[in-house]
Amino acid sequence: MTETGETAFRLRHGRVSAARQVPSPNHDARPPGCWPELIVIHGISLPPGEYGGPWIDRLFTNTLDPAAHPFFGEVASLRVSAHLLVRRDGELVQYVPLHRRAWHAGQSSYRGREACNDFSIGIELEGCDDEPYSDAQYHRLCATISGLALTMPGLRRANIVGHCDVAPGRKTDPGPAFDWTRLRAGLSGCELGVRAGLMD
Numbered sequence: 001m002t003e004t005g006e007t008a009f010r011l012r013h014g015r016v017s018a019a020r021q022v023p024s025p026n027h028d029a030r031p032p033g034c035w036p037e038l039i040v041i042h043g044i045s046l047p048p049g050e051y052g053g054p055w056i057d058r059l060f061t062n063t064l065d066p067a068a069h070p071f072f073g074e075v076a077s078l079r080v081s082a083h084l085l086v087r088r089d090g091e092l093v094q095y096v097p098l099h100r101r102a103w104h105a106g107q108s109s110y111r112g113r114e115a116c117n118d119f120s121i122g123i124e125l126e127g128c129d130d131e132p133y134s135d136a137q138y139h140r141l142c143a144t145i146s147g148l149a150l151t152m153p154g155l156r157r158a159n160i161v162g163h164c165d166v167a168p169g170r171k172t173d174p175g176p177a178f179d180w181t182r183l184r185a186g187l188s189g190c191e192l193g194v195r196a197g198l199m200d
């Protein structure tokens, strides 16, 4: 498998056919005139530092049991989501159709434009700021972003940033462990701007 993947990428009604669908209620309409033109990369693990459980699905579907772990009490009442999640083994999960506004970036700003959720797609990577993301995740991420750029014209020249870039001081994900150079190399055939205009 190449870095950009060999599986055909298909999109139907805002849903990626290769993704396991876990519909989240946490989304709404994008404001008039807003369409996806930015991709925000996140890192998430629940509980922090642990991988593989059902907890991210639960958080994004408002079904996380606050009693199941001490940390969950802090986040169970949040109403958050992302469009996509790439798990450690490369599995792709989708929570929100891409044309809808997912609630992933919170208070944020990109090049002076506030509220990045309005005009972005949020992709979570299962991981931690300081632990290398897996090969399978880079493969899937590059294939997914390449597919998105091919099937959504507005994203063809989109910029890709981290949550840390649009919410500095408040968010650190996907963290120093995320290899932006590797992402850039994996997308070298695309016109996408990886952290364009931002310092690496």
Ligand SMILES: [Zn+2]
Pocket (backbone or CB within 6 Å): 041, 042, 043, 104, 163, 171, 173
């Ligand atoms: Zn984030």
